[in-house]
Amino acid sequence: MTPVLEVTDLNVSFGDVVAVRGVSYAVRQGEVLGIVGESGSGKSVTSAAVMGLLPPGATVTGSVRLHGKELIGARQRELTAFRGKTMSMVFQDPLSALTPVYRVGDQIAEAVRVHQKVTRTQAAAMAVELLDLVGIPNPAQRALAFPHEFSGGMRQRAVIAMAIANDPDVIICDEPTTALDVTIQAQVLEVLKKAQRETGAAIVMITHDLGVVAGFADRVLVMYAGRPVEVGGVDDIYYGPRMPYTVGLLSSIPRVDTDGRHPLVPIEGAPPSPAALPPGCPFAPRCPMRLDACEAAEPPLFDVGPAHQAACIRWQDVRPRVAAKHAVPVEPRDGRPRQDRQPVLKVDGLVKRYPLLRGSVFKRRVGTVHAVAGVSFEVREGETLGLVGESGCGKTTTLMEILELAEPQEGRIVVLGHDTARLGGAERMAIRRDMQVVFQDPLASLDPRMTVYDILAEPLRTHGRGDPGGRVAELLDLVGLDPSHAARYPQDFSGGQRQRIGIARALALEPRFLALDEPVSALDVSIQAGVINLLDALKAELGLSYLFVAHDLAVVRYIADRVAVMYLGRIAEIGQVDAVYEAPAHPYTQALLSAIPLPDPVRERSRRRILLEGDLPSPADPPSGCRFRTRCPKFRAELTDDERAVCVAVEPSVRLLDKDQGAACHYAEKLEVT
Template identity: 45%
Template sequence: MSTADGSENARGPADADRVLSIRDLSVEIRRGERGVRPVSDVSLVLNRGETLGIVGETGSGKSMTGLAIMGMLPAGGRVTGGSIVLGGKELVGLPAAQYRAVRGNDVAMVFQDSMTALNPTRRIGDQVAEPVRLHHGASKRAARRSAEEMLALVGLPRPAERLDDYPHQLSGGMRQRVMIAMALVCEPRVVIADEPTTALDVTIQAEILELLDDLRSRLGMSMILITHDMGVIARHADRVGVMYGGRVAETAPTPVLFSRTRHRYTHALLSSIPSLTHDRREELFSISGAPPDLTVAQVGCPFAPRCDAATDRCREERPAPSVAEDGHAYACRHPVSGPTARVRSRFATPPAVLPEQGAVPRLRVVDLRREYPAGGAGFLGGRRTVKAVSGVSFEVAAGETFGLVGESGCGKSSLGRMLVALDRPTSGEVIFDGESVTRMSARAFGPRRTQLQMMFQDSNASLDPRMRIGTILREPLAIQGVGSRAQRTVRARELLHDVGLPASVMERYPYELSGGQRQRVGLARALALDPKVLVADEPVSALDVSIRSQVLNLMRRLQLERGLSSVVISHDLAVVRYLADRVGVMYLGKLVEVGTAEEVYGAAAHPYTAGLLAAVPDADPEARRPEGTARVRGELPSPIDPPSGCRFRTRCALATDRCAGTEPPLQAVTGTHQVACHHPLRRGDSHS
């Protein structure tokens, strides 16, 4: 007889391969008089050598399930029911001393944020060696030798030299490799990877996930991969568990889940994902409403309030799971079937068109450069500087959206801050409506500041936690002397309406809002003074896929309705593809390719652009990269001492001596498409 996790109750051959079994797991966290049930009646199994993906929105219970397995629940947290069996040993109720012997030895965890998970006061070698000393009783010398071997195994460059480094001396990708080395150094049976690549660029993400796959195979481990990225799941998981409201909504082998989705939440989640081939004239599908409040006891199907097929029975009774012969289990009374595509509505306003020849651009950037002191002396005793932006030029027409893509550290955010005069360039100019913003005095620029606004990446940090939302929205109007207090209040309500929030939000503080709601408030504040140019820096990078699609649709709609000129900065190529008319690809402070979105995405001419596109995970397990297409590998060189000639040459398979000696200028591929490369790709070309 089958159960909701797709396993079998009767003992049989499958049990010999079972490494981890979770049955009816429930977790409660008490905070004073309030209690939260982040995990309720969860059942999952993990087999030997398998990768089980767990997906769902923030608050669905993914990470809390992983922490329960590790015995690392937060203060006030406890398992209130169910069973966790690892290698035949029951972990629920295990004494703390015995649990410490299991944690790190039999089961280990790779955490999401390596910078906070690693101890900043201890050397890398000591941190990786510590589990070997604790669990295997190794000597200091033997443990250090094991640490070096494991750092080499995870691909850390020059591991012997890195043993004495501190975390802050490593890049994000290197720190994540150290985290993986710490988790695997004792060769555990199970490794739990909790959002291991969320904070990384698409290129580093692909390397880390491939590394985990390779190590799992070589060391004979099983893995639980927790993520909200369905593309990552499609490419790297053998089976998938979809969680919602602290419960398992659906489980299935990966190909089955993507081709024959049954639960309406899974169907909606997959339909919300922006793709590189999405028609920009159509809105992204988005899930209405918000995830359930887990401080309130749930009755019925937790997805019912957001489901367009829900009935009174769905709202009153929890659906029993149904299980098919292929192990596909789902808890839904009105299942769907077939492909995940949904009918999407079209924007009422047609997309912005490219500027006419000879039209005066709304924003013009001319040879913009920005260098920051780096400390210490450089070659021949000169002053060392970080060359964040190195001679960037482009134009943005009225009503046009220009996208900037590239890896972290390429200068995108530094450029964005200069566009809105939050930072002054070392040289070059920003020209707005024919006037040089860079050459203006602060007094002369004052009236112009209202026309150049920025939407920041971290809405939690950019909104004053001491102010109510109404005050936050009125503040820019008050500073500019716009209207009376009553008029400013009316304007604040209008702004909230424009971004899809109720007027009642005005009386709340930022911490009382969800991430998606705060991002909408950030957009409303940026639009308060009716700017002509909006710079959006990673506007949806911290949001779940369902909330992301809502915010992206909102931004796209407001751009079209208001005729805004926008610069959208992101390392998410699908986001830029959806929002931008034209795209600029940045690498180490320079633009290496510029063109229409169709040209850059459909016929990339620079090997770096082609490599970025090849690394984007596709939410389709059957999708394969074109034969011969090479991803970008290796670490980004230091902007303090960038490579001579073409800055990308140290990571390029096509590089020649000419690339080392001569810097390639931007040259025309077509009338609207430019590339800075000595060996540009032609349509249909690939490189390896």
């Protein structure tokens, strides 16, 4: 079978900077090719070059053939004739991929009418059909909506509908699910699979998520520093990688299915800048198997197996890494059982509501957003509680309420034995010293105008700790940075290093309790592993307690001792990590866990997914009774009408099922999902 799209020796440069160097691949009809790489590896530029969408400043050489027709150097008219027809694209950000001022249906109809001779009414009818195909409820009605009236998942469905409107032969998806929550990601991936079945198109899937590729792709191309470093069938790549970078990537991802405590192996260093590539193999400076010969010349792609190539001169010696035992013990360091340890944080029935105001001169209250609606949990000495949930579930609001140290609207917050409702100024200062925070985006949470020295000295000066010089050097040393870099500004560091500075600042005052707000979600996988390991080591070394807020359940499984899953302002399930992950009892936790893609092709293909329907309801108008019932698979399929009546009428509270596992469901039942 001849390939539909064939890319040979593609090079892209912007001025002197070479972004893509010698990319070659071919996709056949019905085949899915996954292109994997970290940020800056040139994967998005490759796809833009294939579509002919690069800015005029870019120089492209090589060959891109679609059905044997050369596209590089083709005239604009020829390009527009096939763009959107034979080859279409799904972008990362569905909001900017749709024009905000046109109705969604009209935009899809426009995509149809550009390439097909149909009347306006026919095109509109086709748009509704397409929306139905991608699973949008009430398609005829929703076609009249504007993009801002759609949720993120629905927008991405509309973009997919547009991409398949003209029955294309190739669909290029550039990080199609990165901006979406896991349960929505699972829905969208399902839609993409369906779209591929319907059209028989070849799909080029560009992503940084090795889990997404595992279940979706037939072949995988791994890119590093603008170059393919390993190409092969999905099973070959995952089970028999021949390039140390691929091995490194695979062993640095935290996985939701292994019982947490295998060590993550970070790749040392950071990806090279395309403007200053090292001589020889670009991965050599970070490679654990480096030889002198590696720096002599850049290795070509060697044939290492049937349809499997790797760019490493030592490919015969490369072995997939075997998981070793975790260095840090699971049990609390001092060996005391949980109930004997003091709680450092106790949240009891916390409620936070925001008024919804309308009008510019006279503000009227038109509603209330119930961001947090009665949340209770506690964190004891030396333990890590992971607070997880999708965006809009109230986890960040909960964290901010705790950090404010003010009296909550309802409920009680007790930090280090002090009730926040009855705090004096001096006590509040003392708590601020013992409780510190690490934010999500290290660049945003470090003052760009301050040197690293001043940033680290600030907490010391605020709490009157004399000359900070020595302590600053100690702190930098503690988080694995060079103390002589103290005079630099945050922007001179890479993402992972910046987050280390953020952690160093939080540790400056030797706190007892650390609140971490998505501390690794802005980092690339190979760097993320290093920061997670650091947090884990610091916790053991300094006897800290963590409240770890995250949306990534795999990271939480790796670092947390206990986990609380939030849904729409309430806790759905809470308990000991392994218990919750191995046998979740709440239908939402079950769906959430089953939605996370595993970087393991065989298991990923064979596992059963619990797909949730629809989107998160608005927190301004939550459903009566159980907040999850509108999307609950159990409510929909398993319960009798009498049982359902209870779900509608009574809001469940967290009920203890086991020694340390509770779920807020009237019909909670343990179920293995991963």
